[in-house]
Amino acid sequence: MEYYDLIIVGAGPxxxxxxxxxxxxxxxxxIVDKQTFPRDKTCAGWVTPTVMESLNVNLDDYSRGRTLQPISQFRIGMMGQPAVENDHGEVVSYGIRRCEFDAYLLDRVDSPKALGTAVKSVERDGGNWxxxxxxQAPLIVGAGGHFCPVAKLLGDGPGAHETVVAAKEVEFQMTPDQAQRCQARGDTPELWFCKDLKGYAxxxxxxxxxxxxxxxxxxxxLNDHLNAFVSEMKASGRIPDDLPGRFKGHAYLLYDHAERPLVDDGLMLIGDAAGLAYTQSGEGIRPAIESALMAADLIWGLEEFSAQSLQPYGEAIARRFGNRSENQKAGFQVPNWVKMPIAxxxxxxxxxxxKVVTEKWFLHQES
Known part of the structure; x- marks a missing residue:
């Protein structure tokens, strides 16, 4: 039996x-993960300069042999009506490929890793897991996303108020012919809201x-809305009409609706395992990074890991992202005041x- 001070389940960001x-x-x-890296990860894949700074990522170094797409504009619309294009006049985000980004971050870790290893059992033995x-370790941290096995130790599944968002996407390298026909531009991501405002593409x-x-x-x-959206984008020339492969699915919890406890005796959840995705956008990379850094600040000085000693982490999350109990009536993606005929x-x-959709909901420039 190998002993550690903590075991992290999940080798993502x-x-x-x-x-x-x-x-x-x-x-x-x-650090344990069922996948080997680099691994395919379904995610639109963009990060703000704030995220890169908090990770101490050297952009020149990262861009060597990896995708780093500067973003300075956004094209936003409601499905079925013309889009609005806004130029922010500077780089406000970067497009990345998660297979590269996650592997880059993991390569910087010098701790022991057990990759390609599924967590099949987690048992309590005295004061250790x-x-x-x-x-074995006195502390186990769940960082394995929505279906993280550590999260199951803190509950049996989504609660009555939890909004589980389901998404499907595809990412592929275009042929020269497809790239020429595709009207979407690299510096201008396109966001298209569903007419009922229960999601976006x-x-x-x-x-x-x-x-x-x-x-x-x-x-x-989900499939009906996805198929309609893809057909509309093909017809307008925004995307090639010969997409390869199948769309892959994934799920996550929105912060304002998640009910998962964040800590217990010897247990802690971070990132999507904790349900930290921003409610208005579903973006989860920045909350994942910030939650990990908050957890590290606390763990650094701890000698024991009772629920009481870990509680300051939960309090720090509430201070940073808000009190969930006060926000559970909020709607998915957009506030109730937008869900009106004026939308x-x-x-x-x-x-x-x-000012609202891009800078507040997606880029979080006010926080």
Missing amino acids: SGSTLANALRNSGKRVL VVNSTW WVFRKGDFLNIGLGREDNHK STLMRSHWFTR
Whole structure:
């Protein structure tokens, strides 16, 4: 049996960031993931300059051999009506490929890794957790996304108020002919809101790579909305009419509706495992990174990991992202005041699409 101070389940951005942040803490850290890296990850894939700065990513270094698409404009609309294009006059985000981004962050981690290893059992043995009857630690951190096995130790599934968003997307490298026919531009991601405002779709070009997807809160209508959107984009020439492969699905919780406890005795959740995706946009990379850094700040000085000693992490999350109990009545994606007949008018407004949709909901420039 190998002993560690903590075991991190999930080697995505939150897990690798936590492990890297604890590099010089003296803590013995093991990071476990069922996948080997680089691995395919369904995600539209953009990060703000703030995220890159918080990760201490050197952009020149990262861009060598990897996709780093500067974004300075957004094209936003409601399905069935013309889009509005806003130029922000500077780089406000970067397009990345998750297969490259996640591997880059994990490569910086010098802690032991058990990759390609599924977590089959987590059992309590005195004051420690035993994983796969092989490793033990007094603290286990769930960083494995919505279906993280550690999250199951804190609850049996989504609660009555939890909004589980289902999304489907495809990312592929376009042929020269497809790239020439595709009207979507790399510096201008496109966001298209469903008419009922229960979700949105996107077209995101990153060099010769194209990512197309749609996410909604009602899973049973997802395919219908996706097929209609793809057909509309093909007909208008925004995307090639010969898309390869199948759309892949994934799910996540919106922060204002998630009910998962974040800590318990020897347990902690970060990133999507904790249900931290922004409610208005569903974006989860920035909350994942920030939650990992908050967790590291606390773990650094702890000698024991009771629920009481870990509670300051939950309090820090509430201070940063708001009190969930006060926000559970809020709607998915957009506030209730937008869900009115004026919504289609607002989505044609340069001021609203820039100041509210892009800068507040998606880029979070006020926070």
